[in-house]
Amino acid sequence: MSESIHKILDHGELDEGRVTTVTVGHHTLAVTNHEGTYGCLDNHCPHQGGPLGEGSIENGKLRCPWHGYDYDPTTGTPPPPFDDAPACYPVEVREDGVYVTLPTEPPRVRTVSDALVETMTAWGVDAVFGIVGHSNLGFGDALRQAQKRGDLQYFGVRHEGAAAFAASGYGKLTGRPAACFGIAGPGSTNLLTGLYDAKVDRAPVLALSGQVPSANMGRGAFQDLDLQAAFGDVARTSQTVHAGSNHTELMNLACKTALVESDVTHLIFPDEVQIQPSDEPASGPEGRTWVRTSPPPAETLDAAAELLGSAERPLIIVGAGARHDMEPIIALAERLGAPVATTFKGKGQISDHHPLGCGVLGRSGTPIASWFMNESDLIVAFGASFANHTGISPYKPIIQVDHDPMALGRFHPVTVGVLGHVGVVAEALDRSLSTVAATDRREEVADRWSIWRTEKSSRADDDRGQGLASARIFAELTEALDPDAVIAVDVGNNTYSFGRYFEVDRHTVLMSGYLGSIGFGFPAAMGAWAANTGRQIVSMSGDGGFGQYAMELTTAVKYGMNITHVLVDNGELGKISKEQRSADLDVWQTSLHNPNFASFAENCGARGFRVTNADELAGALSAALAHDGPALVDIVADAALV
Numbered sequence: 001m002s003e004s005i006h007k008i009l010d011h012g013e014l015d016e017g018r019v020t021t022v023t024v025g026h027h028t029l030a031v032t033n034h035e036g037t038y039g040c041l042d043n044h045c046p047h048q049g050g051p052l053g054e055g056s057i058e059n060g061k062l063r064c065p066w067h068g069y070d071y072d073p074t075t076g077t078p079p080p081p082f083d084d085a086p087a088c089y090p091v092e093v094r095e096d097g098v099y100v101t102l103p104t105e106p107p108r109v110r111t112v113s114d115a116l117v118e119t120m121t122a123w124g125v126d127a128v129f130g131i132v133g134h135s136n137l138g139f140g141d142a143l144r145q146a147q148k149r150g151d152l153q154y155f156g157v158r159h160e161g162a163a164a165f166a167a168s169g170y171g172k173l174t175g176r177p178a179a180c181f182g183i184a185g186p187g188s189t190n191l192l193t194g195l196y197d198a199k200v201d202r203a204p205v206l207a208l209s210g211q212v213p214s215a216n217m218g219r220g221a222f223q224d225l226d227l228q229a230a231f232g233d234v235a236r237t238s239q240t241v242h243a244g245s246n247h248t249e250l251m252n253l254a255c256k257t258a259l260v261e262s263d264v265t266h267l268i269f270p271d272e273v274q275i276q277p278s279d280e281p282a283s284g285p286e287g288r289t290w291v292r293t294s295p296p297p298a299e300t301l302d303a304a305a306e307l308l309g310s311a312e313r314p315l316i317i318v319g320a321g322a323r324h325d326m327e328p329i330i331a332l333a334e335r336l337g338a339p340v341a342t343t344f345k346g347k348g349q350i351s352d353h354h355p356l357g358c359g360v361l362g363r364s365g366t367p368i369a370s371w372f373m374n375e376s377d378l379i380v381a382f383g384a385s386f387a388n389h390t391g392i393s394p395y396k397p398i399i400q401v402d403h404d405p406m407a408l409g410r411f412h413p414v415t416v417g418v419l420g421h422v423g424v425v426a427e428a429l430d431r432s433l434s435t436v437a438a439t440d441r442r443e444e445v446a447d448r449w450s451i452w453r454t455e456k457s458s459r460a461d462d463d464r465g466q467g468l469a470s471a472r473i474f475a476e477l478t479e480a481l482d483p484d485a486v487i488a489v490d491v492g493n494n495t496y497s498f499g500r501y502f503e504v505d506r507h508t509v510l511m512s513g514y515l516g517s518i519g520f521g522f523p524a525a526m527g528a529w530a531a532n533t534g535r536q537i538v539s540m541s542g543d544g545g546f547g548q549y550a551m552e553l554t555t556a557v558k559y560g561m562n563i564t565h566v567l568v569d570n571g572e573l574g575k576i577s578k579e580q581r582s583a584d585l586d587v588w589q590t591s592l593h594n595p596n597f598a599s600f601a602e603n604c605g606a607r608g609f610r611v612t613n614a615d616e617l618a619g620a621l622s623a624a625l626a627h628d629g630p631a632l633v634d635i636v637a638d639a640a641l642v
Contacts, residue, residue, distance in 0.1 A: 002104040008040065009098040019062060019073070021053030027102055029053070029089070032062055032073035039074035040100045042087040052086065112247050113142035113269070115278040119248045120179065121151040122284030123255035125206055127170055127530040129155045129163035130181025135223065136210025138274025143181070153530055155559055158551045160187055162523035164194020164205070165512075165549075169488055169524025171203035172510050174531050175324065177258040177265075179206040185223030188230070193517055195234045195264045200514035201320070201345070204258040207235065207266040214242070214270040227268050235266035243273050248280045256288055292403065296420035296428060304399045304416045305432035311378035312437050314338045317361060317392060320345040320513065321383020321402060325423030329382050330354070332430045337440030338380075341369035343390045344499050345513040346383075348487075352503040355442040358449075362390040364499030367455075368448040372441070382422045386411050387514065401425045456501055462641050463614070469641035470497035472614050473568060478503045480621040482536040486510065486528045490521035490541035492575040493642045494568040498540060508535075519548025522565055526552065529561045536625065540566040543594050544573045550600070556630035557605035564624045565632045567597055570639035577639065597634035607631040 008022045014033045021043060022029045028043040030052035041062070043053045050066030057063070061070035061079070071078050076088040090101045116139070132140040146152045157163045163180040170178035180195075182188045188209040198205040209231075211217065212224045231238040236257050241247045254265040296304075308314060316333050318326065318340060326349050333340045333356050340350050341361040350357040359366035361373060373379075373391070379398045385407060386392050386400075398414040400407075401422050408417035418425050459471035474497060481487070483505035489495045491512060510528060512520035525539035546567050556563055573590040580587050601608030607627045609620035617635065624631035 003101050004104050005092075005099050005101050007097050008100050009038070011097055013097075014038075017057050019053055019055055019057060021051065024100070024102060025105055027105070029100065030055070030062070030086075031098075031100075032057060034060070034073040037074050038091045038093065038098050039072075039076075040089045040091045041071065041073075041076045042089075044086065045069055046084040046086055109277050110279070111138060111142060111274065112241065112276045112278045113139040113274045114145065115248050115280045115282055116241070116251045116267070116269075117142040117146045117152075118282035119251040119284070120206065120255060121146055122282055123252075123259065124176055124285075125179050125255065126152045127155070127167075127178040127527070128152055128181055128208075129157055129166040129178065129527070129530075130208070131156060131160055131163070131183065131187060132181075133183035133187055133210065135184040135212055135271050136181065136187075136208075136269065136274070138271070139181075139208065139210060139269050142274075155526070155530065155555065157523075157526075157555050159549060160190035161194055161519070162526070162549045162552045162555070164191040164207070165197065165517075165520050165523035166194075166527035166530070167205045168194050168198035168201070168203050169510050169520075169527030170531050171198055171205050171527075172201060172524070173486060173508060173528050173533070175204070175262075177204035177206045177255065178527060178530070179208055181208045183210045183223070184212050184227070185225050188227055189225070192230070192234060193515075194523070195231075197512045197515040197517050197520060199234055199264045201512070202262040204262050205264050206254055206258050207231065207264060209266065209268045210274070211240070211268045211270045213272050217270065227266075231266045234264055236261055236263040238266040238268070240268040240270065241273055242270070243276060246280070247278065248282055252283060252288065256285065259285070260289060293421045293424050294403070296401075296418045296425050300416060300418050301425070301428055301432060304401075304418050305429055305434075307378065307397065307399060307416055308336075308380060308429060309433050309435050310437050311397075312439060313376050313441070314378040314380055314438055315372050315376035316340045317343065317379060317381045317384050317390075318346045318349050319343040319382070319384030319390075321385070321407075322346065322422045323349055323383070325383075325421070325426065326350060328423050328426035328430065330356075332426050335430060335433070336436060336438045337442060338438055339372045339441050339445050341365075341372060343384050343387070345511060347499060348504040348507040348509040351505045352449075353505060356445055358445055360499045361392070364389070364496045366452055366500060368445070368452055371448055372445075382426065459641070464638055464641070466640075467570060467636040467638040468611070468614055468617065469638055470494070470568070471501050471641070473566075473617065473635055473637065474498060474501035476617045476621060477566060480618065480625060481507070481538060483507070485536040485538050486525075486533065488521050488524035488528055488537075488539040490539075490545035491516050491518050492542045492545060492573070493578065493639070494540065494542040494545075494574075494637075496575070497568075497642050518545045521545055522563075523549050523552055525563045525565070526556060526561060529563055537561075537563045538566065538625075539563060540568070542574065543567060543569045543571065543592055543597070546597070547592070547594075553601060553604045553606055553630060553632070561630055562628055563630050564627075565630070566621075567632060567634045568637045569594060569597060569634050570637040572639055574639040574642065597632060601630075601632035601634075609633045611635045
């Protein structure tokens with residue numbers, strides 16, 4: 001066995017009777033100075049791996065700090081009758097210090113974790129958000145190797161909940177899975193809220209969990225939880241990779257399910273399995289996936305075309321399920337002259353400056369969309385789920401188009417349910433229309449926008465001396481952002497106001513739609529930034545939402561994430577206050593004690609701007625957006641002017 005010599009201490013660096021830890025390459029050593037003689041032992045106690053370098057020398061023996069096992073500090077020999085000594089390495093004192101002779105490190109062996117990560121990246125998973133810890137170290141090292149090869153980006157976050165939200169934001173933006181990563185026990189359970197957000201909004205995410213050693217599982221060991229049971233509801237598949245598992249096939253299944261089903265999948269890695277050698281080849285999606293562009297059944301297409309062709313005032317509603325298929329839908333709308341409204345999750349899928357775009361329908365929407373809902377004689381819904389917040393009138397004749405059979409007529413019967421790829425169906429409907437009874441509504445759309453913009457302008461000027469009105473904030477934001485910016489929003493009154501007042505062009509809006517989870521905005525923007533779209537990345541929240549994961553601003557600084565966060569700061573959980581008043585209750589426990597968030601941002605290493613009056617807003621937004629790195633604009637807002 002080849003050996004190499006390394007300097008480990010200078011003279012006088014380690015006092016008599018003391019022990020310290022020294023790292024040489026991947027060797028961790030317990031170095032002692034006892035009665036003028038230096039000793040160098042492997043740092044791991046043979047009993048349970050306790051760190052001998054953190055122990056103490058008592059009665060001439062090096063005592064393990066975990067369980068009190070004793071060893072000779074210079075030879076490692078335990079007292080009789082024990083014989084489980086740690087490895088001891090030759091020490092030499094030279095003129096310039098203390099040296100140790102160590103065996104040369106063997107080449108790194110490809111492990112189960114390496115095979116899993118290679119398979120994961122072959123499926124295009126190129127971003128991982130998480131926290132490395134004691135029960136996922138082997139898998140973490142495989143991620144390190146993949147990052148070194150340039151196969152993925154790894155982002156160490158401050159809380160696993162942010163990791164899951166970031167992965168969800170990435171999936172919502174790209175349609176491809178990112179991964180979130182945690183240790184056993186709480187490190188994995190912290191992922192659950194963000195994973196539920198991804199699940200209910202149909203975003204692909206791969207969750208990766210370290211686990212306690214297999215020998216300790218189910219025995220009540222430290223951080224021993226049944227993670228398959230814990231993730232059983234949120235994950236479409238949750239599997240433990242055992243020593244005898246076909247581990248790359250489990251990863252293939254997890255990645256395929258996440259991608260094809262737009263869902264959450266989960267893999268669990270017991271500690272000792274992660275570092276076992278593996279010769280299983282990695283593989284990817286070749287031969288395992290296909291393009292799903294199924295045409296609709298002829299009879300339902302004919303029924304839909306007949307109904308649509310006879311309608312005089314049809315309204316098209318698009319949901320997030322139509323995000324990647326808007327071109328044929330807009331072409332159909334233009335042929336009909338039919339207005340197009342979006343669900344809140346679909347905001348940005350048609351420009352508010354398009355002659356037929358009429359904004360968001362529902363609680364977060366515009367009076368334009370509501371007007372055309374009320375005046376319509378037919379609803380044509382593409383990729384919309386008919387959630388109660390959207391407010392699609394169930395008594396109207398409805399054509400519903402969706403690729404998911406369970407989505408059709410989910411909450412109430414529809415007149416014609418068309419099963420198929422929404423883009424393919426839109427093109428087929430356009431071709432099938434022999435006559436069109438609809439009247440062109442472009443002029444009416446323009447009139448309704450004129451009325452609403454006059455109202456918005458009036459509201460923007462409201463000033464009670466207690467902060468900016470929401471209409472002013474979002475008017476300025478509309479002017480400031482790139483027309484194709486990615487905007488991750490949070491929940492609360494700030495988000496309702498965004499839906500109502502902000503005018504979209506080619507923006508992509510990310511939100512916690514069905515779960516409505518506070519705290520989503522900033523971590524989701526981190527995920528959007530990691531997708532490397534080259535687009536401007538902006539997040540927005542209230543002070544309550546930002547406070548959930550405020551320390552992730554340091555994560556953004558660490559990785560140089562060019563994210564601008566717009567903080568609507570009204571000193572309270574304004575939506576909850578509003579709900580309490582609406583329920584004829586006293587407003588209670590909704591006030592917030594906030595720092596100066598601009599100063600907080602500066603302390604984190606980001607740029608911070610504080611806005612206390614309307615004249616400061618445009619300049620602050622401009623400066624924040626121009627900054628190459630994370631920036632925060634803290635806008636003092638009037639909670640009543642939403």
